[in-house]
Amino acid sequence: MEFSYKIRYAETDQMGVVHHANYLLYLEQARIDWLEKKGISYAELEQSGIMLPVYNINIDYKQPITFGDTVKVNVERGEMHGVRIPFDYKLYNSSNELVVEAQVTLIFLSSETRKPIKCPEDLFKILNS
Amino acid sequence: MEFSYKIRYAETDQMGVVHHANYLLYLEQARIDWLEKKGISYAELEQSGIMLPVYNINIDYKQPITFGDTVKVNVERGEMHGVRIPFDYKLYNSSNELVVEAQVTLIFLSSETRKPIKCPEDLFKILNS
Amino acid sequence: MEFSYKIRYAETDQMGVVHHANYLLYLEQARIDWLEKKGISYAELEQSGIMLPVYNINIDYKQPITFGDTVKVNVERGEMHGVRIPFDYKLYNSSNELVVEAQVTLIFLSSETRKPIKCPEDLFKILNS
Amino acid sequence: MEFSYKIRYAETDQMGVVHHANYLLYLEQARIDWLEKKGISYAELEQSGIMLPVYNINIDYKQPITFGDTVKVNVERGEMHGVRIPFDYKLYNSSNELVVEAQVTLIFLSSETRKPIKCPEDLFKILNS
Numbered sequence: 001m002e003f004s005y006k007i008r009y010a011e012t013d014q015m016g017v018v019h020h021a022n023y024l025l026y027l028e029q030a031r032i033d034w035l036e037k038k039g040i041s042y043a044e045l046e047q048s049g050i051m052l053p054v055y056n057i058n059i060d061y062k063q064p065i066t067f068g069d070t071v072k073v074n075v076e077r078g079e080m081h082g083v084r085i086p087f088d089y090k091l092y093n094s095s096n097e098l099v100v101e102a103q104v105t106l107i108f109l110s111s112e113t114r115k116p117i118k119c120p121e122d123l124f125k126i127l128n129s
Numbered sequence: 130m131e132f133s134y135k136i137r138y139a140e141t142d143q144m145g146v147v148h149h150a151n152y153l154l155y156l157e158q159a160r161i162d163w164l165e166k167k168g169i170s171y172a173e174l175e176q177s178g179i180m181l182p183v184y185n186i187n188i189d190y191k192q193p194i195t196f197g198d199t200v201k202v203n204v205e206r207g208e209m210h211g212v213r214i215p216f217d218y219k220l221y222n223s224s225n226e227l228v229v230e231a232q233v234t235l236i237f238l239s240s241e242t243r244k245p246i247k248c249p250e251d252l253f254k255i256l257n258s
Numbered sequence: 259m260e261f262s263y264k265i266r267y268a269e270t271d272q273m274g275v276v277h278h279a280n281y282l283l284y285l286e287q288a289r290i291d292w293l294e295k296k297g298i299s300y301a302e303l304e305q306s307g308i309m310l311p312v313y314n315i316n317i318d319y320k321q322p323i324t325f326g327d328t329v330k331v332n333v334e335r336g337e338m339h340g341v342r343i344p345f346d347y348k349l350y351n352s353s354n355e356l357v358v359e360a361q362v363t364l365i366f367l368s369s370e371t372r373k374p375i376k377c378p379e380d381l382f383k384i385l386n387s
Numbered sequence: 388m389e390f391s392y393k394i395r396y397a398e399t400d401q402m403g404v405v406h407h408a409n410y411l412l413y414l415e416q417a418r419i420d421w422l423e424k425k426g427i428s429y430a431e432l433e434q435s436g437i438m439l440p441v442y443n444i445n446i447d448y449k450q451p452i453t454f455g456d457t458v459k460v461n462v463e464r465g466e467m468h469g470v471r472i473p474f475d476y477k478l479y480n481s482s483n484e485l486v487v488e489a490q491v492t493l494i495f496l497s498s499e500t501r502k503p504i505k506c507p508e509d510l511f512k513i514l515n516s
Contacts, residue, residue: 009290009300010148010283014141014196014433020441021139021415024408025268032267042267043326046401054407058445067143068301138419138429139412143304149312150282154397157279161396171396172455175272183278187316197430268406272399272454279397325401 001037003030003073007065017064023100024057027089030073031104034087038126050120052106055084059102063093070094080127083107083116130166132159132202136194146193152229153186156218159202160233163216167255179246181235184213188231192222199223209256212237212245259295261288261331265323275322281358282315285347288331289362292345296384308375310364313342317360321351328352338385341365341374388424390417390460394452404451410487411444414476417460418491421474425513437507439493442471446489450480457481467514470494470503 005026013019032042045052065071071091078086084105091100110117119127134155142148161171174181194200200220207215213234220229239246248256263284271277290300303310323329329349336344342363349358368375377385392413400406419429432439452458458478465473471492478487497504506514 008283008287010142010150010286012143013139014143014145015438015440016143019139020444021408021411024411025266028268028408029266041326043324051402053402053451054448056445056447057407058443060443061441064440066301068299137412138415144309144311149315150279150286153279153282154395157396170455172453180273182273182322183319185316185318186278187314189314190312193311195430197428268400268408270401271397272401272403274401277397 001034001075003033003075004070005029005073006070007067009067012067015064017066020061023059023061023091023102026071026073026091027057027075027087027102027104030075030089031087031106034075034077038129040123040126045123046111049111050117050123051109051111052085053109054104055107056105057102059100061100063097063099065091065093065099071099072096077127078103080119080124083118085119085127130163130204132162132204133199134158134202135199136196138196141196144193146195149190152188152190152220152231155200155202155220156186156204156216156231156233159204159218160216160235163204163206167258169252169255174252175240178240179249179252180238180240181214182238183233184236185234186231188229190229192226192228194220194222194228200228201225206256207232209248209253212247214248214256259292259333261291261333262328263287263331264328265325267325270325273322275324278319281317281319281349281360284329284331284349285315285333285345285360285362288333288347289345289364292333292335296387298381298384303381304369307369308378308381309367309369310343311367312362313365314363315360317358319358321355321357323349323351323357329357330354335385336361338377338382341376343377343385388421388462390420390462391457392416392460393457394454396454399454402451404453407448410446410448410478410489413458413460413478414444414462414474414489414491417462417476418474418493421462421464425516427510427513432510433498436498437504437510438496438498439472440496441491442494443492444489446487448487450484450486452478452480452486458486459483464514465490467506467511470505472506472514 011022074090076088086105089102140151203219205217215234218231269280332348334346344363347360366377398409461477463475473492476489495506
């Protein structure tokens, strides 16, 4: 699935390109958008007692992206196992050049205990569909 | 009272200077530091049921500040009235040139009801000291 | 003119609402969008030697906005005079409640000299249309 | 070498802990501080024509850190080879618990050509000392 985002001026730094930390925000937005397209509101998920904090990120910066450009974020779910849900990302500029590749692993966490929990059966089915 | 902060690279934008939104973060840090020097932990204040969200900001950008520089934030409390507490700011670069002037007004809010509340007597005494 | 933006998770703070500094990013995006709808690319404007840094912001926080909501930014240009261009903003949540009001004044600056300049005639005409 | 940083309120999110993207800012600050302790100003390095953009980040989030806490960032340079310089990080909270582990690889880039370059001999000696 794909998510598009127009780069903010505030996201650049004095190198004249997007600061590397901001890509994590694009990854998060694309992930939340991915969930929504499956009919899952992350806001409601949290209210229901499940949080999905980030456990690990591995990110490769292939080439910079500039203000005025639109980044396209391609996101795919990896194999879920135990309490973890991994996502694979490819980010492209508006000329369809690969700018960033990333893997992000989230864990299912109970809002109440703040301990890892197994993904509930019905949620698992939706996420795996 | 004064608070010093070394500019982060990430806080610059492609103009080659600090992005204007980041000054609000310096104002907040200086305010929390001001409270701490009075013996008030803002973290504990929130836990005790009082929040201090921002109600109004008026900010003048006099000249830019660059990465590598240290900003000095001078903060003074204004006259408290009712549910409001105002702060006056002057920000200087390391050559002691005025870079930003700002007024920030906070309101006392109950964490529980999320409604404005009068500042508790004992807190008022400390803030006014 | 109106600009819509879906709140990012990263834009919240531990009060559970959008952190006050992030509204400045929405104002900037809406302004750049306003320019684009007039046929002006801010990226190209900068490349042509004209920068529009922020000179003053006055912002009122009426009520909070939360993750999952979409903010609608209504932006209108004020009266241009000399080197300044003011904008008036009203921000609404998805229930059409006013959440923020702001006035932002920019100045025309030469990229080369970093001094204020009068707005070029042809640009003035477009901005005033 | 170690760098300490007091968490900003603005760096939390509605989970009540530091948002995961902000750790990249701590890593960057600690790196720039590491350079400075070796007598290298990153600002001057850029002016001299050498940039050090991020090439890869691998980051493990072990446990959250909260507002009011101070993060201690332990940074060590890895083995430099070719155009790359890697850094290993361990981040601790004020109870000395490991909160984050990360590896960050930078590349030497010419400001002019924006192409990778070998690290100049004299800079290499300082970085390796």
